[in-house]
Amino acid sequence: MRIVDVCAFYAPRGGGVKTYVERKLQAGAEAGHEIIILAPSDDDRVVERQGGGRIVMLPARRFPLDRRYSYFDDERSLHAMLDRLQPDLVEASSPWASAAMVARWQGCAPRALIMHADPLSAYAYRWFGPVLSRERIDRGFDWFWRHLRRLDQSFDLVVSASESLSKRLANGGLQRVATLPMGVEPGWFTPMKRNEALRARLLKRCGLPVEATLMLGVGRHAPEKRWPQVIEAVTSAGYRNPVGLVLVGDGRERARVRRAAANNPHIQLLAPIHDRNRLGEMLASADVLVHGCEAETFCMVAAEARASGIPIIVPDEGGASDQASQGVGFRYRAAQTDSLAAAITDFLESDPAMQRQRATTLAASTMTMDDHFRQLFHAYRQIGSRDLHVA
Known part of the structure; x- marks a missing residue:
């Protein structure tokens, strides 16, 4: 399979997402898949990875709160690149605007949303938790839950890395959530x-x-x-x-x-x-x-x-x-x-x-990233064989 990861959180000097991406490139090549990371950047260069796969940089604006990162701001350009790459499956690695852009892409490839971020916990629950109940906060941010439910209907799979997040997503009305813990990079931690x-x-x-x-x-x-x-x-x-x-x-x-x-x-x-x-x-x-x-x-x-x-x-x-x-x-x-x-x-x-x-x-x-990617690629093969994509 040619898997294109629309990875809004990737940065050359990033943290956990960068570690995940680097291992995915290697694991994909070993499993016979072509992994292409489509990442926002200052320029439009392509980085070929020695072990297989590549990182395609798409010009985008800098994220104002953390200058290490950029963010996708041109939907037409993103769609044109997906058309050019002709993926067999598309991933979106952020529940924000880039996932909505992927959902609106007119290509026929199935797509998966990877919940690398939990905005409600990182922001809303942290800001308002001391004075409001979780239920009231969720009601106040129902616009975001509606956004997630729309994504759930536009993607074939929503991947969550923990049972606690999966449970909240399911309680929020998402129907295509699968728990696939990420695991650690093998060889370094013992x-x-x-x-x-x-x-x-x-x-x-x-x-x-x-x-x-x-x-x-x-x-x-x-x-x-x-x-x-x-x-x-x-x-x-x-x-x-x-x-x-x-x-x-x-x-x-x-x-x-x-x-x-x-x-x-x-x-x-x-x-x-x-x-x-x-x-x-x-x-x-x-x-x-x-x-x-x-x-x-x-x-x-x-x-x-x-x-x-x-x-x-x-x-x-x-x-x-x-x-x-x-x-x-x-x-x-x-x-x-x-x-x-x-x-x-x-x-x-x-x-x-x-x-x-x-x-x-x-x-x-402790589960390794290789275990995770075996499960993930198996889920992707199932998506491809069932052709479940909902436009």
Whole structure:
């Protein structure tokens, strides 16, 4: 099959979506499919991938809130490129305007919507959740639910990476949702990469001895990641137990994150780590991963932590919550600092070494991206054989 991914969130210096795209290109080639990533960019170049597939850049405007990204703003140009590429199946990787553009394309190829984003959790529920019920927020944003239901009728498949998101989509009236967890990139994340010397160095940077607990947070400095809340909760739990937090990432909220961490010498902020081997070593060398975002559709870093053999502390909503299964994680009430601090304290007082041993034992059961793509391509073959597309 020739699969064209209209990938609005792809950027050469992006995060989880870029990792997903790079592996998809390789997995598609190995499975005998031609994968073409159609991405918005500053120019119109084509990048041929050595292992197979290509990335076609379509000129588009820069996204004003994050200059690393562009967004599709010319529907006619997008349709013309799809006509030129003649796909056997089209993916849309964003539930925003680009998905509607794909839905309106007059080509006959079946199409799938990949829910790489959960806008209601990332924005509406976060903004209004403190004062309104989820039901009232959904009613207020019924225009977006109507938009999703229209997409559901225009696409043959809506792919969700977590059961929690699938359930909300189904409750919102979508009928073509399938749960296909994304999985971790194989080869990089394993308990075998644990490095006690690295752990000791990181704790030393936090001003703590090796007997302390090393917590790790990884992700963009963005409002929905809630790093100031994580920092506050770690600081609170640290009054009773020696805890160091290393936070890896950067972003437009960097100043706010730095202010939150300024008065705690046991918290260290590190730049993003793009080297997968280094990231795998850091994850395996930590004692626990802590995460603050309830708007994840899958939560790649939590899955990577599980594959690295460390327990996780995550909110009880969103894709991160799905990762805390089989006794390898602690959940807390999403967006509640006190609840997160209590979960951290529970972890610290529940024998962290035993928790890590349990996580290490279960690490090999973590689903990989290759498993995900086998399931995804199988679903696409079924779509093609049934010819279910609804115009």
